[in-house]
Amino acid sequence: MKNICLILCSTLLIIGCSGKKEAVIGETEFQQKLNAEYKDASTSPLKAKDLKTFEGLDFFPINNTFKVTATFKRTPNSPIFKMPTSTDRKPEYRRYGIATFTLNGKEFSLEIYRNQKLMKTEEYKNYLFLPFTDETNGFASYGGGRYIDLEIPKGDTIEIDFNKSYNPLCAYNDKYSCPIPPRVNFLKTEINAGVKAFDKH
Structure with a gap:
């Protein structure tokens, strides 16, 4: 009787283990969260045929060189623009500020924007948008550039982690409308950080 119970318990244990979800691929919390979102059919921007074989996005190796602290100059009088x-969609933005930083011995500046519609929602009231292009576009990274999500800083500096840069949804599916x-946000250097190009699209 004991042997039967032991066999049953072992069988249930095996079934229980095999029923567990596979671990989400990613070196960092950002990568794991993005891969989980893209793997979930209810949140993924991937086409159905790509979702079937999707295992994880391709990222550049994590490199802290591309994590910079920039001086941040607010531009409160900047006009709203489309x-x-x-x-054909043209969402309204305002340039919220200019971030200036040094990367590999060179100084760069990027404009950071605030979506005028999203700012009215509780979830995105502190959200800032950083779209940029660099010399990896069209080769190692998506040709249309990449984005970084930021929050309004309290002081006069802002942290920009290019390891957290991601592709527009258009990089995966033509049905999306992407800024x-x-x-002015072209960086004359290679940003070998963040999400790489999606070769299936």
Whole structure:
């Protein structure tokens, strides 16, 4: 009788273990969260055919060189403008500030924006948007540039972690409407950090 119970318990244990979800791929919490979102059919921007074989996004190796502390100059009098997108949609943004930082011995500046519609919601009231392009676009990274999500800083500095840069949804599916990074936000250097190009699209 004991042997039967032992066999039953062992069988249930095996079934229980095999029923567990696979661990989400990713070196950091950011990567794991993004992969989990893209793997979930209810939140994934992937096309059905790509979702079937999706295991995880391709990232550049984590490199703290691309995690910078920038001086942040607010631009409160900047006019509201309509940012071009990959479709006819033109969401309204305002340049919230300019971030200036040093990377590999060179100084760069990027404009950071605030979505005028999202700022009225509780969830995104402190949200800032950083779209940018660099010299990896069209090769190692998506040709249309990448984005970084930020929050309004309390002081006059802001942390920009390019390891957390991600592709517009258009990189995976043409049905989306994606903001096009302004030309002023082109970095004349290679940002080998964050999400790489999605080769299936």
